[in-house]
Amino acid sequence: MTLGADLPLTIVICSNRPDSLPAAVTRTAAAMGPRDRLLVIADMPARHLPTLPTGASSPPSRIRVICNEGNQGLAHSRNKAMKEATTQHVVFLDDDIVPTAEALTRIREALTAGAHVTGTRITAHLQGRRRPWFLTSGQLHYLGSHAPAQPASIWGGSFAIDVEHARLLGVGFDERLGRIGGSLISAEDTTFVREMTARGATATILHDAEVQHLIPAHRLxxxxxxxxxxxxxxxxxxxxxxxxxxxxxxxxxxxxxxxxxxxxxxxxxxxxxxxxxxxxxxxxxxxxxxxxxxxxxxx
Known part of the structure; x- marks a missing residue:
């Protein structure tokens, strides 16, 4: 049996984009393990929440949706997810990430081996579009994606934490940071990782475990x-x-x-x-x- 194969995860999608949620739920449900739960933190009023898909891979009993009843921001949503998760370990996935069962398996292995925070490589998927001349691999981080020839680091698009250990260390997400409204404020994820490791937490970067990040045309x-x-x-x-x-x-x-x-x-x-x-x-x-x-x- 694979190390940590039966480790249950709460997989969290934090989103303020109603149009992105149904597809995000479908993609994530297809990669989940049998003991995993999906927690959606919808940073929007309940009336804006779209109908989410359910099926054999994602029955209603495995999905929980919480609405913030307004745009409170990504860091606020992440902190809420830490409080509401029913497992010790939480995986955060952006609503435009394409996870795989293999990537989640690697995350389980790292957490079982003692990592308190771990993350995968995130690869930009331009969805058939040509990369423009003004976008080199040196600007891919502005799209939340790692440069292919460079080592990965732990970023918020696809990472996992030991919630109990974070709570023990007194570390949460800085709510001055992270996307809110129309701003592109960021760094709530890397600041969290920095604070965790500064207080002695173990971080494991999964350089060869990959998920794809869907990049829309307007970001190019x-x-x-x-x-x-x-x-x-x-x-x-x-x-x-x-x-x-x-x-x-x-x-x-x-x-x-x-x-x-x-x-x-x-x-x-x-x-x-x-x-x-x-x-x-x-x-x-x-x-x-x-x-x-x-x-x-x-x-």
């Missing part, structure tokens, strides 16, 4: 990618890691495939967008602090 535009880079800068500043974040993004944007002059040229606008995001976050924080100080002085 320069305007989207620059906007995503801008919000990356805001995210780095919000978690007080701006200096290192800018250097990291400069290196990433220069390290893609393709001719060196093209990579260097692309690194400039992308990293400039990151820097602009850092500055915008600093201005916003300064204004908020000034407003708070004025409010206190009026009391």
């Amino acid at each position: 535009t320069l305007s989207y990618l620059l906007r995503r880079a801008f919000w990356q800068g805001r995210s780095e500043a919000r978690r007080n890691d701006a200096r290192r974040g800018i250097a990291k993004e400069w290196h990433r944007n220069r390290s893609g495939n393709g001719a060196r002059p093209v990579r260097a040229a692309l690194a400039l606008p992308y990293t400039a967008s990151v820097l602009l995001g850092v500055c915008r976050e600093a201005v916003t924080r300064s204004r908020t602090s000034a407003a708070d100080a004025e409010t206190r002085s009026d009391r």
